[in-house]
Amino acid sequence: MADFLTSTHRAKWIFSAQHLMEKYKAANQRARQALEKYGATRMEVKADGSLSYPEPQIDAKDNAEKHSRAKPLKIEEEQHLREFYEFKIQDVCDAFKFPRKIQATALTYFKRFYLQWSVMEHHPKDIMLTCIYTACKAEENHVSAEELGKGIEQDHRMILNNEMISVGFDLIVYAPYRALEGFIADLEDFIQAKDEKHQVLMDLHETAKMEADKTMLTDAALLFPPGQFAVFLEMVENITETLVVEAFDF
Incomplete structure (x- = not known):
């Protein structure tokens, strides 16, 4: 059985409250900078898992559209969105009758993901589903992406695409x-x-x-x-x- 004391969970994913806030601020600031540069924050995830922003605007300062573009979210607003989709993770896991360990693992993956990214860069609905799918695989309670997507009326290809950017967050989780x-x-x-x-x-x-x-x-x-x-x-x-x-x- 895996040992928590020597795990990546202990070594890499336990933080102080101040460190957590610094990470949330850094992700939020990067998304704000992307909005300024590209006029958008959402990153495209390709089939191979690679990421891309839109093409930079030629002259963002003089672009009339700059005044009508969406405003960036505040850190507190991002937190509210994360909390909403964490509730949704529990709802989906309950609907599929997954064990508590899968729910806990999916929630942990979700939390870890948004220490690195802003919700403005990756839609939490997509990441929520990918975290559930990956948690099922990690906890050996296999459910196909097609089955999961069909159960909640979402495109399973989105789940598989996002899996490529989520697997770097260490699969062994302790609850x-x-x-x-x-x-x-x-x-x-x-x-x-x-x-x-x-x-x-x-x-x-x-x-x-x-x-x-x-x-x-x-x-x-x-x-x-x-x-x-x-x-x-x-x-x-x-x-x-x-x-x-x-x-x-x-």
Whole structure:
């Protein structure tokens, strides 16, 4: 089994809050510069995965169209768009009944992608679908691009094209769910849970996983290791307190 301590996840994808903001600012600034130079920000992804901007305007300053072009998004507006499509990732994964690990992996890929790119450069709807498709492959829960595209009425060729620019973001991802399972298993052994106490434990475990789902929609996956992430969940404290009461009848 892969080891988090020696993983690319730990080495390359855990940041400080300040570092995250610097990355978001850099991507936003690059898109603004592209709008100034090209009159557009959206990058074309070709079948071989290569990228291209439109041809530069000959004299952007004197071009009358400059005054009617779209305004660049603010960093906060980009964040709102990312958050919307992260919710959509969960919706699509639920619709296809994918395991939580695929959902978590797809969300992590999506978050990593937009540390490097602005939503003005690559439409998050396209990247969302590509991240889900790539997560299915990485987690050995294969679904074809055609099947995924058909299920949500999107062109599967877009998914395959974007896959070429997403695979550079390291495929092995660690999520908090396994750490939660280990924590629950330790508690089960500690209190020797049986019958009603075992059911209480299982119910609280399910609640904790739902809290983890919510936390995966924040930057926590980019700020904390998965084990620490799991311990930080508010529900862990509630689980511990409830199980002690159940075990010792306090």
